Amino acid sequence: MAKKSVCRTHDCSLCCTLGTDVPLTNKDIERIKELGYKEEFFVEEVKGWKLLKLEDNTCVFLLGGICSIHKNRPESCRLYPAVFEVNTNEVIVDPECVYSDEFRITKKDIESLHALSDLLDKERAERLAAKGLSVEQVDKIVDENGLIDEIEEEDEPETVDDSNEEKQEDKKNEEKEEKKEKIQPAAH
Numbered sequence: 001m002a003k004k005s006v007c008r009t010h011d012c013s014l015c016c017t018l019g020t021d022v023p024l025t026n027k028d029i030e031r032i033k034e035l036g037y038k039e040e041f042f043v044e045e046v047k048g049w050k051l052l053k054l055e056d057n058t059c060v061f062l063l064g065g066i067c068s069i070h071k072n073r074p075e076s077c078r079l080y081p082a083v084f085e086v087n088t089n090e091v092i093v094d095p096e097c098v099y100s101d102e103f104r105i106t107k108k109d110i111e112s113l114h115a116l117s118d119l120l121d122k123e124r125a126e127r128l129a130a131k132g133l134s135v136e137q138v139d140k141i142v143d144e145n146g147l148i149d150e151i152e153e154e155d156e157p158e159t160v161d162d163s164n165e166e167k168q169e170d171k172k173n174e175e176k177e178e179k180k181e182k183i184q185p186a187a188h
């Protein structure tokens with residue numbers, strides 16, 4: 001798939017702004033942490049998945065329309081717009097990509113995405129197992145019982161009162177802004 005030339009030809013990074021869930025492997029996370037980023041800056045855990053963090057539906061690493069970690073971006077980003085369609089177990093070109101007609105999926109893309117999907121499933125299962133949960137348990141009861149909310153809230157600090165909560169939120173936003181200013185966009 002000549003994907004990168006298509007993105008570059010059109011100077012397009014729209015896919016990084018669509019609120020798409022980008023699952024991360026443990027290796028992706030370690031590689032990005034080695035660049036100096038703290039995990040809490042770019043990772044969000046949901047139902048055992050580790051996902052790239054978004055702000056206003058946009059990836060935290062997209063700066064000025066450019067991926068600031070391009071050479072070290074996650075495997076899912078490298079393979080995009082080839083995506084794994086879970087319902088049909090098929091690899092497809094994401095129809096949300098505005099240039100999807102220009103991409104061709106190769107055999108290698110299909111193999112890579114199947115391997116990636118297997119790895120993500122395995123790592124998710126390991127994460128849940130470390131919390132004493134199985135994938136089946138979580139998938140079955142999460143929506144009914146709010147179990148995931150309990151899991152995700154485990155590590156969050158307790159808030160004292162509303163005004164403190166607001167101050168903490170303001171401080172977090174200020175820190176995020178400071179961090180962003182320090183990151184220099186990489187050349188595309």
Ligand code: SF4
Binds near residue numbers: 016061062063074077
């Ligand atoms: S890591 Fe880079 S390529 Fe991947 S979604 Fe974020 S900005 Fe886009």
